[in-house]
Amino acid sequence: MPFGQIEGTDILALDPRFKRLFAGYVRVERLWTGAVWSEGPAWFPAGRYLVWSDIPNNRMLRWCEESGQVSVFRAPANNSNGNTIDNQGRLVTCEHLTRRVTRTEVDGSIVVVADRWRGKRLNSPNDVVVKSDDSIWFSDPSYGIDSDNEGDRAEPEIDGCHVYRVDASGEVERVVDGMTRPNGLAFSPDERFLYVADTGATHKENGPRHIRRFAVAADGRSLSGGEVFAESTAGLFDGFRVDRDGRLWTSAGDGVHCYDPDGTLIGKILIPEAVANVAFGGAKRNRLFVCGTSSLYSVMLMTNGSRLG
Template sequence: MFLRALSLLLVTTLAAFTAEPVPTFHGSIEKLDPALDGLIAPDAKIEVLASGFNWSEGPVWRDGGLVFSDVPENTVFGWKEGDTAAKVVLKPSGSLSGDGQGSNGLQVDAQGNLILCQHGERRIARLEKDGTFTSLADHYEGKRFNSPNDLVIAKSGAIFFTDPPYGLKKGEAPELKQHGIYSVTPAGKVSLVISDIRFPNGIALSPDQKTLYIAVSDPKDTRVMAYDLQEDGTAKNGRVFFNAQPLKSPARKGGCDGMKVDTHGNIWTTGPGGVLIIGKDGKHLGSILTGQATANCAFGGADRSTLYITADMFLLRVKTLAKGL
């Protein structure tokens, strides 16, 4: 094992909504296996694009730029190449009354619509062209969701999403006993896919759509689970794909949260210390060490060969040799 320290490129010194200077950022890329060189070039840099966010989350590439959530600020921000700051593109994003948490995970459907996990509204919603929201899923068996957290859209158009209780208001009791993983079809049918995980968080599909990955942010057992996804949308054969708990230390903050998969089936999941790069065989190839509790990541750019990272108050990126799905 050895640590490959990389220089950092500061792209901007101010976020669009703060007059405070960007704090000093220290990061590095750790190579644990030679296979990492096929995914990240040896001279790759961690770039700071913007800072000053309360808790950045849910990045997704859309319309030639990145959009991402600031959950406590109830805001979706946008950033494009050439911008000197991130800009507000949607507010409120997840609590229409303004007294709850904003959006968390974001995705873009086949029609280019922004799909949001809305903590405050406790639902999955679609942003319409007129700026209104259409609820796609807000109840299961007559009970409201806890606070949908992250989502992935299958080729069939079905949306799979996680529902931990993180976005519930203080004193607000959950209506559902489980921290479920659900699916909703384009026709609106909601199904409970997995019911026995506490604190499910990030979610992703393998390139062949046959494996469903769940990042579990349980502070006592943070890990990535894998399930065989059946043609009828059910999941079987749950197993631990990667145990990240041993990586936790005072110097490596955070747990398994958001994740993405590249075209070769490697998993890029946030975890202790930053972003963990896990081979499709479950081997830990290396980590992008941000020094921050790191929430999520997404591939973007014209050829999807740039990894954008939301790490606490920072928006970061790393150019990659791997390409996202």
């Protein structure tokens, strides 16, 4: 095992295009361990820290780049799951317990972005992204209401699990239906496409374990298409992010899988536990943070996260 490398980790190139994304000396780092189920990393460039969720422990954690220390960012945290940063640098969070999407203002107050669609409570918002027009897009599977482990067990009020868009006026619009359990989502760098993972295999025998790609219309809100972009070859895809060249860096059962925009699996970052989500961070957004089941990892890349990554 090379010096500095964590046992069970490796950078596995399946295509020459992947090798160019790493310097020869790069190793995967384990930054911290001690969570039950890590999820939803989001990078705050102004403070040089990463916030992520430990869902069953009902807390959000913060890793500080300068000191390398981890502290509790928020507890209780309403069984928070996915997080992102909006165009004004504010935290946007999916909460299982309260079945809502919230925004944390600069003064620390919390504003409800969405908790209902047509008067009915959402299931349990899971992951979230913000578009350049400030609209907020989120997935709403049922994981937070399926049991008491990640929220409160409850019967769904909405017919199924879908993807929603919230515009500046606060209107909540369903933009994707027909999925079993929509999960992670991200826009391509030019916002021409929205990628959405479906982890329906958790609830349906031989159910979906793929990422679909939708074309975004000129109005910036309507979607079409929805063809399968990639099928998981190890466990399930969950959360993912996109780099500046449109490559998808997605969580999987054996680590992080990287897909070229043409749909080719070009490589893997092997992690010794299932991965739930990733985020780009660091001063140049060339550090990939990885939420393993119990631990936080990172690896330096020769590429950068897209503005919306």
